[in-house]
Amino acid sequence: MAGSTGFDLVVPSASFLERQLTAGVFQPLDKSKLPGWKNLDPELLKLVAKHDPDNKYAMPYMWATTGIGYNVDKVKAVLGDDAPVNSWDLVLKPENLEKLKSCGVSFLDAPEEIFATVLNYLGKDPNSSKADDYTGPATDLLLKLRPNIRYFHSSQYINDLANGDTCVAIGWAGDVWQAANRAKEAKNGVNISFSIPKEGAMAFFDVFAMPADAKNKDEAYLFLNYLLRPDVIAHISDHVFYANANKEATALVSQQVRDNPGNLSAGGCAGQVVYPESAGAED
Known part of the structure; x- marks a missing residue:
């Protein structure tokens, strides 16, 4: 984003x-x-x-949060009633993933x-900022x-889960619940759920920022204020199935979205959430 970006707001x-602020991007x-x-x-x-x-x-x-989206029936068919859907063992244990390959796994x-x-x-x-942690056991x-x-993809899994084309995805909570909702609307018999594994799931926060070279700043502030309206952001949450940052909007968000596991505002998962520091290894 160095030089002229052509954008007034980015997400x-x-x-x-931290990395972008150091570079003077915003x-x-x-x-x-x-x-x-x-x-x-x-x-x-x-x-x-x-x-x-x-x-x-x-x-x-x-x-x-980033957790596990899964097809309840297909995972049960492959791994049985004791499938570890509440653990990263489901997708990070090689022997489990080898079995789930038959119904399709995405990261x-x-x-x-x-x-x-x-x-x-x-x-x-x-x-960790230690390079050895990344190039050793993790790799x-x-x-x-x-x-x-x-495959590795950050949006394709929504439709694939909804259609039953894959059975497990490491994905973002809101996207998985979008998949579940699409399957429900299609009445295709696909039952999708989301798990925050007991070992912990990474939280993420999307933010709005203004590039240093933004040209239409007045309009950008108008848009940000529009998004800060509780009724507006609640409607967006209901559409994308993500929790928003507006405390006045919580009561306006549909119960379906408000109570979705993985959206943090649902509560009951605080001990399983890992909060990110700045991205990337340094050493």
């Missing part, structure tokens, strides 16, 4: 902010032009402030999240798993 993940947000800022959840702002001190450059948008095309997930599963720091495990992974 990066919070874990990439300009500070003028909070005096964002009266709706008061609606944002202060606890969520604290988490994002780990990457954006004083919440100077980024406005939280949506958040959730996110997001190396930073996949490596963090594998490191956490192996009992290492998921936010060894992924190489063992690779032959049994149908």
Whole structure:
């Protein structure tokens, strides 16, 4: 994003902010032009402030966890009634993945999240900045798993799960629930669920930021204020199946989305959530 971007607003993940801020990619947000800022959840702002001190450059948008989306019936047919759907063993244990290959497994095309997930599963720091943590056991495990992974993609799995073309995906909570909803609407008999594994799942935060060379700043602030309206962001949450950062919108979000496991606002999963630090190894 160096040089002229042509964008007035962008939506990066919070874990990439530090690197981008160091590069001077964004300009500070003028909070005096964002009266709706008061609606944002202060606890969520604290988490994002780990990457954006004083919440100077980024406005939280949506958040959730990276976990396991799975076809309830197909996984049961392959692994039996005791299939470890509440554990990363389901997809990170080579012998399980080898069996699930027959019905189709996909991983996110997001190396930073996949490596963090594998490191956490192996009992290492998921936010490690040590290169050896990535090139050692984590890479060894992924190489063992690779032959049994149908593809790496960050959106294709939504339709594939919904249609029954795949049976397991490491994916984002909202996307998996979109798949479940599409299957339900299609009445195709596909039963999709989402799991936050007991070993822990990575949380992620999508934020809005303004590039340093933004040309239409007044319009950008109008749009951000529109998104800060509780009724507007609640409607978006209902459409994309993700939790939003607006504390005043929670009561307006449909119960279906509000109670979805994996969306954090549902509660009951705090001990299983791992929060990201800045992205990437340093050593």
